[in-house]
Amino acid sequence: MANSKYEYVKDFEQPDPLLPNTWIVVRIDGRGFHKLSDFYKFEKPNDRRALDLMNAAAAEVMKDLPDLCIAYGVSDEFSFVFHPSSQLFERRSAKLVTTIVSTFTAHYIYLWATFFPSNPLKPPFLPSFDGRAVLYPSTRILRDYMSWRQVDCHINNLYNTTFWTMVLQGKMSNTEAEQELKGTVSSDKNEILFKRFGINYNNEEEIYKKGSVLYRQYALQEPKTIQTSTEDEAVVPEAQQSKTQQEKFKKLRRKAQVVIDHVDIIKDEFWERRPWIISGKPGKLLEQN
Ligand code: ATP
Ligand code: ATP
Ligand code: MG
Ligand code: MG
Numbered sequence: 144m145a146n147s148k149y150e151y152v153k154d155f156e157q158p159d160p161l162l163p164n165t166w167i168v169v170r171i172d173g174r175g176f177h178k179l180s181d182f183y184k185f186e187k188p189n190d191r192r193a194l195d196l197m198n199a200a201a202a203e204v205m206k207d208l209p210d211l212c213i214a215y216g217v218s219d220e221f222s223f224v225f226h227p228s229s230q231l232f233e234r235r236s237a238k239l240v241t242t243i244v245s246t247f248t249a250h251y252i253y254l255w256a257t258f259f260p261s262n263p264l265k266p267p268f269l270p271s272f273d274g275r276a277v278l279y280p281s282t283r284i285l286r287d288y289m290s291w292r293q294v295d296c297h298i299n300n301l302y303n304t305t306f307w308t309m310v311l312q313g314k315m316s317n318t319e320a321e322q323e324l325k326g327t328v329s330s331d332k333n334e335i336l337f338k339r340f341g342i343n344y345n346n347e348e349e350i351y352k353k354g355s356v357l358y359r360q361y362a363l364q365e366p367k368t369i370q371t372s373t374e375d376e377a378v379v380p381e382a383q384q385s386k387t388q389q390e391k392f393k394k395l396r397r398k399a400q401v402v403i404d405h406v407d408i409i410k411d412e413f414w415e416r417r418p419w420i421i422s423g424k425p426g427k428l429l430e431q432n
Contacts, residue, residue: 159236162278164227166285167234169243171274173219180219182268183259187311188303189351196258197221198355200250202401205357207246209396212420215289215408217296217354219272221247224285226423228384236276244274282421290409296354298329304347305332308340349405356408358417359399361426366415395425 161167173179185193194216201214201221210229215222223243225231232238248271255264264270279285302324309320324332336342344352384392406413419426 161234161236161239161276162280163234166227166279166282167225167229167239168222168277168279168285168288169225169240169274170220170222170277171244171247171272174271174273176219176270179268179270183262188300188307189348191350192258194350194355196251196254198357198403199254199258200247201355201357202403203250203254204243204247205359205401206397208243209393212358212423213289214357215292215354216357217292218299220292222289222292224289228423240274240276244272248272286414293354293408297352300347300351301329301332301344304342304344304351305335308336308342312340353405353407356404356406356413357401358404358420359396359425360402360429361399361417361419362429363416364418364426366412392423392425395428398428399425400429 180190180193197216197219201216201223204223205211205214208223208231210225210231211223212226213224215224225239232242251270251272252264255270277288279288306320306324309315309323310317313320315323327335333344336344408414414421417426
């Protein structure tokens with residue numbers, strides 16, 4: 144490109160590389176979804192179509208960016224996790240966050256009509272998302288982050304399920320239900336649901352209780368008897384892997400099916416049976432029909 148006297152303005156751009164060899168979590172969250180969900184008449188407390196739409200958009204993001212190793216979603220938020228070895232966009236923060244946010248939003252809007260055929264999108268209630276990148280320096284902390292989101296999902300869902308059952312089935316006002324739930328613990332809410340409404344919270348759908356976890360599927364492995372999956376092995380940065388190895392991994396990631404699961408990601412078992420998520424090394428591909 145020709146030099147011009149204006150070129151010096153480029154120096155105002157700040158580099159924003161994220162630390163090497165750390166987990167990168169890009170968390171996005173719907174803007175004003177409380178109002179948006181009212182406008183499009185989402186069912187309370189959980190609109191299944193809205194969750195399926197979030198998951199479908201997230202699956203497209205996973206397919207588009209093979210460097211993502213896992214994603215976890217609940218309500219109007221999704222956390223996308225890049226492996227410490229990832230060198231995507233030279234780990235530039237703004238590039239990673241804006242690419243995830245806009246790719247997700249594009250698919251969310253594109254797929255909207257499939258999930259809400261009779262509620263077309265209408266300004267000013269157009270879905271948009273914010274996003275941020277957070278770094279986690281060890282696998283233990285990354286797993287604690289994932290556990291934190293899943294515990295949050297459980298706590299919110301138990302509260303919302305009880306609240307909306309009291310309002311919709313118990314004919315209480317929002318304020319009455321809120322008042323009664325103030326200061327209650329989990330067992331109190333379970334009891335209200337069971338004794339008053341005959342609802343066993345354990346039988347609620349897994350997608351509501353556990354949220355959604357997306358990852359690439361390879362052959363599951365036997366869980367280990369000794370706990371090793373939380374310990375950090377030295378991560379080989381992509382730059383130090385041979386070109387042929389990088390290409391091989393990329394191909395395997397693209398070929399693997401992205402699955403949407405509603406399972407416990409707090410216990411070790413999930414991670415031990417799927418060691419490729421933490422190791423970054425693709426497993427054995429499954430036969431696909
Ligand atoms: P902000 O812009 O600060 O994120 P917000 O209105 O999006 O504000 P959140 O704390 O992100 O607030 O909460 C999202 C809200 O969206 C939930 O409280 C709920 O009311 C609604 N919501 C999201 N997903 C669903 C769903 N699947 N079914 C029903 N309601 C939903
Ligand atoms: P990156 O993902 O790194 O941004 P990019 O392919 O988007 O890669 P840019 O440097 O952003 O590359 O350049 C955008 C390119 O898009 C231009 O070089 C040009 O080829 C094309 N382009 C953008 N706008 C127009 C337009 N209005 N008409 C024709 N071509 C366009
Ligand atoms: Mg929100
Ligand atoms: Mg939210």
